[in-house]
Amino acid sequence: MTPLRRTLLLAGVGGLAAAAGVVTHLVRIGRFPGGAAPDIGETILASSLSDLDGAPRNLSAFRGRILVVNYWATWCEPCREEIPMFVRLQQEYADKNVQFVGIAIDQVDKVREFAREIPINYPLVIGGMDALELSRQAGNKAGVLPYTVVLGRDGQLAVSLVGGLSESRMREALLEQLKKSS
Secondary structure, three states: OOHHHHHHHHHHHHHHHHHHHHHHHHHHOOOOOOOOOOOHHHHHHOOEEEEOOOOEEEHHHHOOOEEEEEEEOOOOHHHHHHHHHHHHHHHHHHHHOEEEEEEEEOOHHHHHHHHHHOOOOOOEEEEOHHHHHHHHHOOOOOOOOOEEEEEOOOOOEEEEEEOOOOHHHHHHHHHHHHHHOO
16 A cells, blocks of 8 residues: 555545544534434323332323433442432422432342432433433434433423433533523
């Protein structure tokens, strides 16, 4: 291979790697939702899942609020790490009509045990494979946990966030929605 061809090949591979990195970064910060299904917000709001006592919880009860839906599991360390932040933010933003909901992709007994260890001030519901599929429709193509979506007061998907979140990123997403609805 000639030096010119080798240089062009390396430049092309480097360009593709850089583009992949940019797309990955945009997906991670919620600026490139990863192809969420149309009307996914309405689909999420139409969901009915069981709470920790087995009673049905219909997410449509939160229509008209800024809704933060976090898909998580007790065995997922980044999930466990971000829950105390969600508890603080639920407390702080509750009077601004913001509601957090945790959809656990887990066994109810494990979630109950976790909720005894860490007091959680927002609803926890149990999701199975249907809930994981719902997260995929919301843009979580890889099916990773944690995965968080923010629905605006209009019920539309506003932001999808992959992986463990920083408090500053979560606050930024909430403040964007609060500005839109004021």
